[in-house]
Amino acid sequence: MKLYRAQLMHTPASPFVFPDALQVLDDGAVLVGNGRILATGSYTELRAAHPQAEGVDLRGGVLLPGFVDTHVHFPQVRIIGGLGLPLLDWLDTYTLPEEARFGDPGHAAAVAREFVSGLASHGTTTALVFGSHFASAVDLLFREASRVGLRVVAGQVVSDRMLRPELHTTPERAYAEGRELIGRWHGQGRNLYAVTPRFSLSASEGMLDACAALMREFGDVRFTSHINENRREIEVVRDLFPGSRDYLDTYERAGLVTRRSVLAHSVHPSDRELGVMAEHRCTAAHCPCSNSALGSGLFPLRRHLAAGVHVSLGTDVGGGTGFSMLKEGLQAYFMQQLMGEQGYSLTPAHLLYLATRAGAEALGLHGLTGDFSVGQAFDAVYLRPPEGSTLHTVLRHAESAERTLAALFALGTQADVAQVWVQGDEVYARGPQPTPEVAR
Numbered sequence: 001m002k003l004y005r006a007q008l009m010h011t012p013a014s015p016f017v018f019p020d021a022l023q024v025l026d027d028g029a030v031l032v033g034n035g036r037i038l039a040t041g042s043y044t045e046l047r048a049a050h051p052q053a054e055g056v057d058l059r060g061g062v063l064l065p066g067f068v069d070t071h072v073h074f075p076q077v078r079i080i081g082g083l084g085l086p087l088l089d090w091l092d093t094y095t096l097p098e099e100a101r102f103g104d105p106g107h108a109a110a111v112a113r114e115f116v117s118g119l120a121s122h123g124t125t126t127a128l129v130f131g132s133h134f135a136s137a138v139d140l141l142f143r144e145a146s147r148v149g150l151r152v153v154a155g156q157v158v159s160d161r162m163l164r165p166e167l168h169t170t171p172e173r174a175y176a177e178g179r180e181l182i183g184r185w186h187g188q189g190r191n192l193y194a195v196t197p198r199f200s201l202s203a204s205e206g207m208l209d210a211c212a213a214l215m216r217e218f219g220d221v222r223f224t225s226h227i228n229e230n231r232r233e234i235e236v237v238r239d240l241f242p243g244s245r246d247y248l249d250t251y252e253r254a255g256l257v258t259r260r261s262v263l264a265h266s267v268h269p270s271d272r273e274l275g276v277m278a279e280h281r282c283t284a285a286h287c288p289c290s291n292s293a294l295g296s297g298l299f300p301l302r303r304h305l306a307a308g309v310h311v312s313l314g315t316d317v318g319g320g321t322g323f324s325m326l327k328e329g330l331q332a333y334f335m336q337q338l339m340g341e342q343g344y345s346l347t348p349a350h351l352l353y354l355a356t357r358a359g360a361e362a363l364g365l366h367g368l369t370g371d372f373s374v375g376q377a378f379d380a381v382y383l384r385p386p387e388g389s390t391l392h393t394v395l396r397h398a399e400s401a402e403r404t405l406a407a408l409f410a411l412g413t414q415a416d417v418a419q420v421w422v423q424g425d426e427v428y429a430r431g432p433q434p435t436p437e438v439a440r
């Protein structure tokens with residue numbers, strides 16, 4: 001058993017429902033055995049009750065639940081930063097040419113390493129991942145995630161039109177390869193499978209039906225796709241599905257809108273779509289950096305909440321600008337501030353919830369990860385800014401835990417991630433810090 005001592009913060013409940021949902025232990029501790037949380041509480045009390053536990057002293061930083069990124073693309077690591085284009089031009093110019101390279105196992109294996117280490121070194125312990133169009137590359141992604149120990153929910157991306165020939169498949173082949181991948185990876189170790197049509201624009205009704213067949217056959221796999229991201233995209237989808245009421249209906253008709261569904265973006269939903277998403281308890285994965293970079297629009301968070309739609313957060317690498325869930329939280333906050341009365345003023349507690357527990361709920365993993373409640377896996381990120389950094393200075397002078405949390409979102413980066421665990425296993429540790437220069 002290990003006793004981790006630190007300033008702890010987590011949100012076991014939603015601050016959108018319970019205003020005092022943020023739980024803070026200034027001198028707190030988590031007792032961990034076999035990767036599971038056995039107790040969470042004050043250090044003094046837990047130490048007295050468990051004198052034999054091995055101590056891990058993490059004072060001087062903040063321990064948070066590992067981040068849950070509910071929308072991120074494996075084959076897009078190397079194209080992060082392709083700024084200046086709207087969605088469909090960005091796909092044609094930067095994204096699809098890079099994704100076409102993943103038929104080469106050498107390329108796919110190298111990027112799988114970059115991708116998984118990118119997630120872990122930013123404190124992300126669970127991710128819902130858009131895989132590759134190539135089944136062999138999806139195998140390599142799951143293999144690398146297993147080697148490192150990260151939790152991934154991932155799937156082969158399937159499409160049968162409008163992209164480029166190398167990225168197209170058929171409904172029959174998509175079903176067959178999906179079945180094989182599910183058999184090999186779903187429920188193996190920390191891996192889960194997500195059925196992943198790229199978006200309705202690139203998936204015919206037949207392809208969506210093949211996805212639905214997998215969802216019916218495997219009652220526990222997840223579903224993810226894109227929705228209502230960009231106005232031009234929405235027009236094209238309307239033309240491609242003349243019989244559908246709206247974008248959501250293209251998925252709804254196939255039976256793909258359920259509690260197991262996470263739909264990324266939802267920047268331009270109608271009231272009908274929000275009502276149906278809420279009724280079927282599917283999640284909208286909000287990707288604020290991507291929405292800003294691609295000029296997609298301002299996410300109507302207040303309307304989602306009013307309709308009762310569950311919302312989580314995603315980086316959308318590489319439309320987004322990196323793996324940092326802290327940056328996504330800050331950008332979500334900025335965008336809501338800029339929306340005036342239509343915005344929702346987010347507190348640090350909301351940001352923490354969106355970056356952790358909300359994602360676990362979206363994936364149906366809230367009994368396993370997302371907060372420090374007893375029985376959960378010990379999935380955690382230890383943030384400890386290097387001495388001399390601005391964040392270090394601000395934390396030293398923070399007057400409350402809320403101010404500390406706000407400063408972590410405002411200033412925190414990959415450089416502040418000191419250590420990361422999944423189910424008690426260390427999946428990342430920062431290298432030695434350069435000694436601050438001594439003044440002579």
Ligand SMILES: Nc1nc2[nH]cnc2c(=O)[nH]1
Nearest residue numbers: 095198199226290316319
């Ligand atoms: N942001 C984003 N939207 C998409 N819609 C379809 N494919 C993509 C993608 O790769 N990124």
Ligand SMILES: [Zn+2]
Nearest residue numbers: 071226264316
């Ligand atoms: Zn995306």
